Amino acid sequence: MIHHVTTEIAVIGAGVVGLAVAEALVAQGHEVVLIDPEPPGSGASYGNAGTIADYAVLPVGTPDVLKNLPSLLFDRNSPLAIRPGAMLSLAPWLSRFMLQSRRKTAERNARAIAELLSGARALWQDLALRSGGADLLQHNGCLYLYETEKAFRAAQADMAYRRGLGVAVDLIGPQDLAQLEPNLPDMAGAAYFSGAAFLSDPGAMMQCLAEAALNYAGFLNGRIDRLTRDFDGIWLEGPKCRVRAKKAILCAGAHSQPLAAMAGDKVPLETERGYHLEWQMPAPILNRPACPSARGFYLCPMTGRLRVAGTVELGGLTAPPSRHRLDRLLQGARKIFPDLPKPSARWMGFRPSLPDSLPVIGPSSGGADVIHAFGHGHIGVTLAPITGRIVADLVRGKQPEVDITPYLPTRF
Numbered sequence: 001m002i003h004h005v006t007t008e009i010a011v012i013g014a015g016v017v018g019l020a021v022a023e024a025l026v027a028q029g030h031e032v033v034l035i036d037p038e039p040p041g042s043g044a045s046y047g048n049a050g051t052i053a054d055y056a057v058l059p060v061g062t063p064d065v066l067k068n069l070p071s072l073l074f075d076r077n078s079p080l081a082i083r084p085g086a087m088l089s090l091a092p093w094l095s096r097f098m099l100q101s102r103r104k105t106a107e108r109n110a111r112a113i114a115e116l117l118s119g120a121r122a123l124w125q126d127l128a129l130r131s132g133g134a135d136l137l138q139h140n141g142c143l144y145l146y147e148t149e150k151a152f153r154a155a156q157a158d159m160a161y162r163r164g165l166g167v168a169v170d171l172i173g174p175q176d177l178a179q180l181e182p183n184l185p186d187m188a189g190a191a192y193f194s195g196a197a198f199l200s201d202p203g204a205m206m207q208c209l210a211e212a213a214l215n216y217a218g219f220l221n222g223r224i225d226r227l228t229r230d231f232d233g234i235w236l237e238g239p240k241c242r243v244r245a246k247k248a249i250l251c252a253g254a255h256s257q258p259l260a261a262m263a264g265d266k267v268p269l270e271t272e273r274g275y276h277l278e279w280q281m282p283a284p285i286l287n288r289p290a291c292p293s294a295r296g297f298y299l300c301p302m303t304g305r306l307r308v309a310g311t312v313e314l315g316g317l318t319a320p321p322s323r324h325r326l327d328r329l330l331q332g333a334r335k336i337f338p339d340l341p342k343p344s345a346r347w348m349g350f351r352p353s354l355p356d357s358l359p360v361i362g363p364s365s366g367g368a369d370v371i372h373a374f375g376h377g378h379i380g381v382t383l384a385p386i387t388g389r390i391v392a393d394l395v396r397g398k399q400p401e402v403d404i405t406p407y408l409p410t411r412f
Protein backbone atom coordinates (compact mmCIF):
# COMPACT_ATOMS: atom_id res chain seq x y z
CA MET A 1 0.00 0.00 0.00
CA ILE A 2 1.28 3.49 -0.87
CA HIS A 3 0.81 6.20 1.76
CA HIS A 4 -0.17 9.59 0.35
CA VAL A 5 0.68 12.52 2.61
CA THR A 6 0.43 16.27 2.18
CA THR A 7 2.27 18.59 4.55
CA GLU A 8 3.84 22.01 4.75
CA ILE A 9 7.35 20.73 5.62
CA ALA A 10 8.75 17.22 5.15
CA VAL A 11 11.86 16.34 7.17
CA ILE A 12 13.67 13.45 5.48
CA GLY A 13 15.47 11.37 8.11
CA ALA A 14 14.71 11.12 11.82
CA GLY A 15 18.19 10.91 13.32
CA VAL A 16 19.30 13.41 15.94
CA VAL A 17 19.55 16.12 13.28
CA GLY A 18 16.10 15.47 11.78
CA LEU A 19 14.57 15.28 15.26
CA ALA A 20 16.16 18.56 16.38
CA VAL A 21 15.11 20.22 13.12
CA ALA A 22 11.52 18.94 13.46
CA GLU A 23 11.38 20.15 17.06
CA ALA A 24 12.57 23.63 16.09
CA LEU A 25 10.10 23.86 13.19
CA VAL A 26 7.15 22.64 15.25
CA ALA A 27 8.04 25.18 17.95
CA GLN A 28 7.77 27.83 15.24
CA GLY A 29 4.24 26.66 14.44
CA HIS A 30 4.85 24.74 11.20
CA GLU A 31 3.09 21.60 10.08
CA VAL A 32 5.82 18.94 9.91
CA VAL A 33 6.05 15.28 8.85
CA LEU A 34 9.20 13.30 9.63
CA ILE A 35 9.98 10.50 7.17
CA ASP A 36 12.25 7.55 7.92
CA PRO A 37 12.22 3.84 7.01
CA GLU A 38 13.72 3.03 10.42
CA PRO A 39 12.60 3.91 13.96
CA PRO A 40 13.54 7.51 14.90
CA GLY A 41 17.05 7.87 16.31
CA SER A 42 18.19 4.35 15.41
CA GLY A 43 21.02 5.23 12.97
CA ALA A 44 24.37 6.82 13.87
CA SER A 45 22.49 8.81 16.48
CA TYR A 46 21.89 5.68 18.54
CA GLY A 47 25.34 4.15 18.93
CA ASN A 48 27.69 7.10 19.35
CA ALA A 49 29.84 8.13 22.32
CA GLY A 50 27.28 10.67 23.53
CA THR A 51 29.74 13.51 24.13
CA ILE A 52 28.48 17.05 23.65
CA ALA A 53 31.91 17.73 22.27
CA ASP A 54 32.01 21.52 22.13
CA TYR A 55 35.79 21.18 22.53
CA ALA A 56 36.17 19.12 19.30
CA VAL A 57 37.13 22.12 17.19
CA LEU A 58 39.77 20.36 15.09
CA PRO A 59 38.76 18.93 11.72
CA VAL A 60 39.72 15.30 11.01
CA GLY A 61 42.05 16.52 8.26
CA THR A 62 45.05 18.38 9.73
CA PRO A 63 48.70 18.70 8.64
CA ASP A 64 49.61 16.01 11.21
CA VAL A 65 47.06 13.58 9.82
CA LEU A 66 48.21 14.43 6.29
CA LYS A 67 51.81 13.66 7.20
CA ASN A 68 50.88 10.28 8.63
CA LEU A 69 48.07 9.45 6.20
CA PRO A 70 49.70 6.56 4.30
CA SER A 71 50.75 4.76 7.48
CA LEU A 72 47.37 5.47 9.09
CA LEU A 73 45.29 4.29 6.16
CA PHE A 74 47.24 1.18 5.29
CA ASP A 75 47.82 -0.04 8.83
CA ARG A 76 44.77 -2.21 9.52
CA ASN A 77 45.25 -1.56 13.21
CA SER A 78 45.36 2.23 13.17
CA PRO A 79 42.46 4.29 14.56
CA LEU A 80 41.86 5.69 11.05
CA ALA A 81 41.86 2.91 8.48
CA ILE A 82 40.47 2.19 5.04
CA ARG A 83 38.52 -0.95 4.20
CA PRO A 84 40.57 -3.05 1.80
CA GLY A 85 38.79 -2.89 -1.53
CA ALA A 86 37.31 0.58 -0.96
CA MET A 87 40.42 2.50 -2.05
CA LEU A 88 39.35 3.09 -5.65
CA SER A 89 35.85 4.34 -4.90
CA LEU A 90 37.22 6.54 -2.09
CA ALA A 91 40.03 8.11 -4.13
CA PRO A 92 38.09 11.29 -5.10
CA TRP A 93 37.00 11.90 -1.49
CA LEU A 94 40.51 11.19 -0.21
CA SER A 95 42.12 13.63 -2.59
CA ARG A 96 39.73 16.37 -1.43
CA PHE A 97 40.44 15.35 2.17
CA MET A 98 44.18 15.75 1.57
CA LEU A 99 43.68 19.23 0.13
CA GLN A 100 41.56 20.17 3.14
CA SER A 101 44.28 18.92 5.51
CA ARG A 102 46.82 21.61 4.51
CA ARG A 103 47.60 24.05 7.31
CA LYS A 104 45.75 27.18 6.17
CA THR A 105 42.69 25.26 5.00
CA ALA A 106 42.57 23.14 8.13
CA GLU A 107 42.80 26.30 10.29
CA ARG A 108 39.92 27.86 8.36
CA ASN A 109 37.88 24.68 8.86
CA ALA A 110 38.68 24.69 12.58
CA ARG A 111 37.38 28.27 12.89
CA ALA A 112 34.17 27.31 11.09
CA ILE A 113 33.68 24.29 13.37
CA ALA A 114 34.36 26.40 16.47
CA GLU A 115 31.74 28.92 15.36
CA LEU A 116 29.05 26.22 15.25
CA LEU A 117 30.20 24.60 18.49
CA SER A 118 30.35 27.74 20.61
CA GLY A 119 26.73 27.62 21.78
CA ALA A 120 26.26 23.84 21.64
CA ARG A 121 26.22 23.15 25.37
CA ALA A 122 23.59 25.75 26.23
CA LEU A 123 21.41 24.76 23.28
CA TRP A 124 21.56 21.10 24.36
CA GLN A 125 20.55 22.06 27.88
CA ASP A 126 17.47 23.80 26.50
CA LEU A 127 16.63 20.97 24.10
CA ALA A 128 17.04 18.27 26.76
CA LEU A 129 14.79 20.21 29.11
CA ARG A 130 12.09 20.78 26.49
CA SER A 131 12.20 17.11 25.48
CA GLY A 132 11.99 15.64 28.98
CA GLY A 133 15.56 14.29 28.79
CA ALA A 134 17.33 16.64 31.23
CA ASP A 135 18.37 13.68 33.46
CA LEU A 136 20.21 12.11 30.53
CA LEU A 137 22.43 15.14 30.03
CA GLN A 138 25.35 14.85 32.48
CA HIS A 139 27.75 17.65 33.31
CA ASN A 140 30.88 15.92 34.63
CA GLY A 141 33.20 17.00 31.83
CA CYS A 142 35.24 14.89 29.40
CA LEU A 143 38.87 13.75 29.28
CA TYR A 144 41.51 13.15 26.64
CA LEU A 145 44.06 10.71 28.08
CA TYR A 146 47.77 10.64 27.21
CA GLU A 147 49.53 7.35 27.86
CA THR A 148 53.10 8.59 27.23
CA GLU A 149 55.09 11.66 28.30
CA LYS A 150 55.75 12.44 24.65
CA ALA A 151 52.02 12.50 23.83
CA PHE A 152 51.30 14.62 26.91
CA ARG A 153 53.97 17.15 25.89
CA ALA A 154 52.55 17.28 22.36
CA ALA A 155 49.11 17.97 23.82
CA GLN A 156 50.33 21.37 25.10
CA ALA A 157 50.36 22.83 21.59
CA ASP A 158 47.08 21.15 20.65
CA MET A 159 45.33 22.55 23.74
CA ALA A 160 46.84 26.02 23.27
CA TYR A 161 45.37 26.03 19.78
CA ARG A 162 41.96 24.99 21.09
CA ARG A 163 42.07 27.72 23.75
CA GLY A 164 42.67 30.19 20.95
CA LEU A 165 39.35 29.04 19.50
CA GLY A 166 37.51 29.57 22.77
CA VAL A 167 37.75 26.09 24.33
CA ALA A 168 38.17 25.92 28.13
CA VAL A 169 40.60 23.12 28.98
CA ASP A 170 43.11 22.25 31.71
CA LEU A 171 46.07 19.96 31.33
CA ILE A 172 46.29 17.81 34.45
CA GLY A 173 48.97 15.47 35.75
CA PRO A 174 48.69 11.85 36.90
CA GLN A 175 47.70 12.68 40.48
CA ASP A 176 44.81 14.95 39.57
CA LEU A 177 43.69 12.43 37.00
CA ALA A 178 43.76 9.62 39.55
CA GLN A 179 41.52 11.69 41.81
CA LEU A 180 39.02 12.27 39.03
CA GLU A 181 39.14 8.68 37.73
CA PRO A 182 40.55 6.27 40.31
CA ASN A 183 39.85 3.19 38.16
CA LEU A 184 42.04 4.26 35.26
CA PRO A 185 45.56 2.82 34.99
CA ASP A 186 48.55 5.18 35.28
CA MET A 187 48.70 7.80 32.54
CA ALA A 188 51.20 10.56 31.75
CA GLY A 189 48.43 13.15 31.97
CA ALA A 190 45.13 14.31 30.54
CA ALA A 191 43.30 17.23 29.02
CA TYR A 192 40.26 17.98 31.15
CA PHE A 193 37.27 19.72 29.56
CA SER A 194 35.60 20.23 32.90
CA GLY A 195 32.55 22.07 31.60
CA ALA A 196 31.68 19.58 28.87
CA ALA A 197 28.47 17.57 28.93
CA PHE A 198 27.57 14.09 27.70
CA LEU A 199 24.53 11.91 27.15
CA SER A 200 24.42 9.02 29.58
CA ASP A 201 22.22 7.12 27.12
CA PRO A 202 22.06 8.44 23.53
CA GLY A 203 19.34 5.91 22.58
CA ALA A 204 17.14 7.02 25.48
CA MET A 205 17.73 10.68 24.61
CA MET A 206 16.69 9.96 21.01
CA GLN A 207 13.45 8.48 22.38
CA CYS A 208 12.82 11.65 24.38
CA LEU A 209 13.46 13.81 21.30
CA ALA A 210 11.23 11.60 19.16
CA GLU A 211 8.37 11.64 21.66
CA ALA A 212 8.62 15.41 22.03
CA ALA A 213 8.76 16.02 18.26
CA LEU A 214 6.02 13.51 17.46
CA ASN A 215 3.63 15.14 19.90
CA TYR A 216 3.18 17.76 17.24
CA ALA A 217 4.76 16.40 14.04
CA GLY A 218 3.61 13.43 11.98
CA PHE A 219 5.80 10.38 11.30
CA LEU A 220 5.80 8.45 8.04
CA ASN A 221 7.58 5.12 8.06
CA GLY A 222 9.09 5.04 4.57
CA ARG A 223 12.17 5.69 2.46
CA ILE A 224 12.41 8.58 0.01
CA ASP A 225 14.20 7.71 -3.24
CA ARG A 226 13.05 10.51 -5.49
CA LEU A 227 12.77 14.27 -5.07
CA THR A 228 11.17 16.42 -7.78
CA ARG A 229 9.80 19.93 -7.94
CA ASP A 230 6.83 21.45 -9.73
CA PHE A 231 5.26 24.92 -9.79
CA ASP A 232 3.60 24.41 -6.43
CA GLY A 233 6.11 22.57 -4.27
CA ILE A 234 7.96 19.30 -3.92
CA TRP A 235 7.18 15.66 -4.52
CA LEU A 236 8.97 13.05 -2.42
CA GLU A 237 8.51 9.46 -3.45
CA GLY A 238 9.61 6.04 -2.31
CA PRO A 239 8.44 2.43 -2.52
CA LYS A 240 5.82 2.95 0.18
CA CYS A 241 5.00 6.65 0.07
CA ARG A 242 4.22 9.72 -1.98
CA VAL A 243 4.57 13.03 -0.15
CA ARG A 244 3.53 16.48 -1.27
CA ALA A 245 5.26 19.31 0.62
CA LYS A 246 5.91 23.02 0.30
CA LYS A 247 9.42 22.53 1.69
CA ALA A 248 11.73 19.60 2.40
CA ILE A 249 14.62 19.45 4.85
CA LEU A 250 17.22 16.82 3.95
CA CYS A 251 18.53 15.19 7.15
CA ALA A 252 19.27 11.64 5.95
CA GLY A 253 22.78 11.59 7.45
CA ALA A 254 25.29 9.49 5.50
CA HIS A 255 22.52 8.57 3.01
CA SER A 256 21.82 12.13 1.89
CA GLN A 257 23.95 12.32 -1.25
CA PRO A 258 21.53 11.03 -3.92
CA LEU A 259 18.67 13.24 -2.69
CA ALA A 260 20.99 16.26 -2.47
CA ALA A 261 21.90 15.66 -6.13
CA MET A 262 18.19 15.59 -7.06
CA ALA A 263 17.84 18.94 -5.28
CA GLY A 264 20.68 20.36 -7.39
CA ASP A 265 23.85 19.80 -5.35
CA LYS A 266 26.71 17.42 -6.04
CA VAL A 267 28.17 16.97 -2.57
CA PRO A 268 31.25 14.82 -1.76
CA LEU A 269 29.61 12.98 1.12
CA GLU A 270 31.25 9.78 2.36
CA THR A 271 30.94 7.78 5.49
CA GLU A 272 33.44 7.23 8.27
CA ARG A 273 32.23 4.00 9.78
CA GLY A 274 32.51 3.79 13.57
CA TYR A 275 31.99 0.98 16.05
CA HIS A 276 30.97 0.37 19.61
CA LEU A 277 31.16 -2.43 22.17
CA GLU A 278 29.25 -2.54 25.44
CA TRP A 279 29.49 -4.30 28.79
CA GLN A 280 26.71 -4.47 31.37
CA MET A 281 28.10 -2.58 34.37
CA PRO A 282 25.63 -1.48 37.06
CA ALA A 283 28.32 0.51 38.97
CA PRO A 284 30.09 2.94 36.61
CA ILE A 285 33.83 2.37 36.22
CA LEU A 286 34.32 6.00 35.10
CA ASN A 287 32.71 9.29 36.06
CA ARG A 288 32.89 10.86 32.61
CA PRO A 289 33.79 9.93 29.00
CA ALA A 290 37.53 9.45 28.59
CA CYS A 291 39.32 9.17 25.25
CA PRO A 292 42.76 7.52 25.18
CA SER A 293 43.70 9.91 22.41
CA ALA A 294 46.16 7.68 20.53
CA ARG A 295 43.56 4.91 20.31
CA GLY A 296 40.75 6.91 18.70
CA PHE A 297 37.86 5.77 20.89
CA TYR A 298 35.98 6.93 23.95
CA LEU A 299 35.34 4.92 27.11
CA CYS A 300 31.86 6.09 28.08
CA PRO A 301 30.02 5.45 31.32
CA MET A 302 26.41 4.94 30.24
CA THR A 303 23.31 4.00 32.19
CA GLY A 304 23.99 0.48 33.50
CA ARG A 305 26.84 -0.18 31.11
CA LEU A 306 30.23 0.82 29.75
CA ARG A 307 30.31 1.72 26.05
CA VAL A 308 33.56 1.90 24.10
CA ALA A 309 32.85 3.84 20.92
CA GLY A 310 34.86 5.29 18.08
CA THR A 311 37.57 4.54 15.51
CA VAL A 312 37.29 5.55 11.87
CA GLU A 313 36.99 3.15 8.97
CA LEU A 314 36.56 4.57 5.50
CA GLY A 315 34.53 1.82 3.95
CA GLY A 316 31.25 2.86 2.32
CA LEU A 317 27.64 2.22 3.18
CA THR A 318 27.10 -1.33 1.99
CA ALA A 319 29.94 -3.55 3.24
CA PRO A 320 29.29 -5.59 6.41
CA PRO A 321 30.92 -4.59 9.71
CA SER A 322 34.59 -5.48 10.03
CA ARG A 323 35.31 -8.22 12.55
CA HIS A 324 38.90 -6.98 12.64
CA ARG A 325 37.88 -3.45 13.68
CA LEU A 326 35.70 -4.84 16.47
CA ASP A 327 38.53 -7.09 17.66
CA ARG A 328 40.93 -4.12 17.65
CA LEU A 329 38.44 -2.06 19.63
CA LEU A 330 38.19 -4.85 22.19
CA GLN A 331 41.98 -5.16 22.44
CA GLY A 332 42.29 -1.39 22.88
CA ALA A 333 39.64 -1.34 25.61
CA ARG A 334 41.44 -4.19 27.43
CA LYS A 335 44.70 -2.23 27.35
CA ILE A 336 42.92 0.24 29.64
CA PHE A 337 40.70 -2.18 31.58
CA PRO A 338 42.37 -5.64 31.28
CA ASP A 339 39.56 -7.48 33.11
CA LEU A 340 36.80 -6.64 30.65
CA PRO A 341 34.92 -9.84 29.79
CA LYS A 342 33.20 -10.66 26.49
CA PRO A 343 31.16 -7.62 25.39
CA SER A 344 27.37 -7.85 25.54
CA ALA A 345 26.74 -5.68 22.43
CA ARG A 346 28.51 -4.83 19.18
CA TRP A 347 27.46 -2.08 16.77
CA MET A 348 28.56 -0.25 13.62
CA GLY A 349 27.25 3.12 12.44
CA PHE A 350 27.77 5.60 9.63
CA ARG A 351 29.17 9.05 10.36
CA PRO A 352 28.12 11.35 7.51
CA SER A 353 31.41 13.01 6.52
CA LEU A 354 32.58 15.75 4.19
CA PRO A 355 36.30 16.15 3.40
CA ASP A 356 36.47 19.46 5.31
CA SER A 357 34.71 18.06 8.44
CA LEU A 358 31.99 20.72 8.08
CA PRO A 359 28.30 19.89 7.74
CA VAL A 360 26.19 20.95 4.79
CA ILE A 361 23.60 23.42 6.04
CA GLY A 362 21.70 25.78 3.80
CA PRO A 363 19.34 26.11 0.86
CA SER A 364 19.82 23.78 -2.09
CA SER A 365 21.16 25.18 -5.34
CA GLY A 366 17.89 24.24 -7.05
CA GLY A 367 15.93 26.50 -4.70
CA ALA A 368 15.28 27.37 -1.05
CA ASP A 369 12.32 24.98 -0.97
CA VAL A 370 14.87 22.27 -0.14
CA ILE A 371 17.19 22.92 2.80
CA HIS A 372 20.16 20.68 3.46
CA ALA A 373 21.09 19.66 7.02
CA PHE A 374 23.45 16.69 6.89
CA GLY A 375 27.12 15.71 6.98
CA HIS A 376 27.87 16.41 10.65
CA GLY A 377 30.65 13.81 10.83
CA HIS A 378 32.07 13.21 14.31
CA ILE A 379 29.97 15.85 16.05
CA GLY A 380 26.42 15.43 14.80
CA VAL A 381 24.94 14.91 18.24
CA THR A 382 26.67 18.04 19.50
CA LEU A 383 25.56 20.13 16.51
CA ALA A 384 21.95 18.95 16.21
CA PRO A 385 20.33 21.77 18.23
CA ILE A 386 22.23 24.59 16.45
CA THR A 387 21.37 22.96 13.13
CA GLY A 388 17.69 22.92 14.13
CA ARG A 389 17.88 26.59 15.01
CA ILE A 390 19.59 27.56 11.74
CA VAL A 391 17.08 25.61 9.64
CA ALA A 392 14.15 27.17 11.52
CA ASP A 393 15.60 30.64 10.83
CA LEU A 394 16.06 29.85 7.13
CA VAL A 395 12.46 28.61 6.85
CA ARG A 396 11.28 31.81 8.51
CA GLY A 397 13.31 33.90 6.09
CA LYS A 398 15.44 35.20 8.98
CA GLN A 399 19.21 35.58 8.78
CA PRO A 400 20.69 32.89 11.10
CA GLU A 401 22.85 34.22 13.94
CA VAL A 402 25.73 32.10 12.63
CA ASP A 403 27.11 33.07 9.22
CA ILE A 404 26.34 29.90 7.23
CA THR A 405 28.63 30.68 4.28
CA PRO A 406 31.22 28.00 5.26
CA TYR A 407 28.53 25.28 5.37
CA LEU A 408 26.70 25.99 2.12
CA PRO A 409 26.44 23.14 -0.42
CA THR A 410 27.92 25.42 -3.09
CA ARG A 411 31.34 25.40 -1.39
CA PHE A 412 32.43 22.32 -3.37
Ligand SMILES: Cc1cc2nc3c(=O)[nH]c(=O)nc-3n(C[C@H](O)[C@H](O)[C@H](O)COP(=O)(O)OP(=O)(O)OC[C@H]3O[C@@H](n4cnc5c(N)ncnc54)[C@H](O)[C@@H]3O)c2cc1C
Nearest residue numbers: 013015017043044045048049051224253274379380381382
Ligand atom coordinates in the same frame (compact mmCIF):
# COMPACT_ATOMS: atom_id res chain seq x y z
C1 LIG B 1 31.20 5.47 16.90
C2 LIG B 1 30.63 6.87 16.81
C3 LIG B 1 30.80 7.75 17.88
C4 LIG B 1 30.31 9.05 17.80
N1 LIG B 1 30.41 9.86 18.89
C5 LIG B 1 29.88 11.11 18.85
C6 LIG B 1 29.94 11.95 19.99
O1 LIG B 1 30.43 11.58 21.06
N2 LIG B 1 29.41 13.21 19.90
C7 LIG B 1 28.84 13.67 18.74
O2 LIG B 1 28.42 14.82 18.70
N3 LIG B 1 28.73 12.87 17.65
C8 LIG B 1 29.24 11.62 17.68
N4 LIG B 1 29.17 10.80 16.58
C9 LIG B 1 28.59 11.35 15.33
C10 LIG B 1 27.08 11.34 15.37
O3 LIG B 1 26.62 10.11 15.85
C11 LIG B 1 26.53 11.61 13.97
O4 LIG B 1 27.15 12.75 13.41
C12 LIG B 1 25.03 11.89 14.06
O5 LIG B 1 24.38 10.84 14.71
C13 LIG B 1 24.46 12.09 12.67
O6 LIG B 1 23.08 12.31 12.84
P1 LIG B 1 22.10 12.29 11.59
O7 LIG B 1 20.75 12.58 12.12
O8 LIG B 1 22.66 13.17 10.54
O9 LIG B 1 22.25 10.80 11.01
P2 LIG B 1 21.55 9.45 11.47
O10 LIG B 1 21.44 9.31 12.93
O11 LIG B 1 22.27 8.35 10.76
O12 LIG B 1 20.09 9.59 10.92
C14 LIG B 1 19.80 9.61 9.54
C15 LIG B 1 18.41 9.01 9.38
O13 LIG B 1 18.02 9.14 8.01
C16 LIG B 1 17.31 8.00 7.65
N5 LIG B 1 17.36 7.87 6.19
C17 LIG B 1 18.41 7.49 5.42
N6 LIG B 1 18.08 7.50 4.12
C18 LIG B 1 16.78 7.89 4.06
C19 LIG B 1 15.88 8.09 2.98
N7 LIG B 1 16.25 7.88 1.70
N8 LIG B 1 14.61 8.48 3.26
C20 LIG B 1 14.25 8.72 4.55
N9 LIG B 1 15.07 8.55 5.60
C21 LIG B 1 16.33 8.15 5.36
C22 LIG B 1 18.05 6.88 8.37
O14 LIG B 1 17.21 5.72 8.49
C23 LIG B 1 18.37 7.53 9.69
O15 LIG B 1 17.40 7.28 10.68
C24 LIG B 1 29.64 9.49 16.63
C25 LIG B 1 29.46 8.59 15.57
C26 LIG B 1 29.93 7.30 15.65
C27 LIG B 1 29.68 6.36 14.51
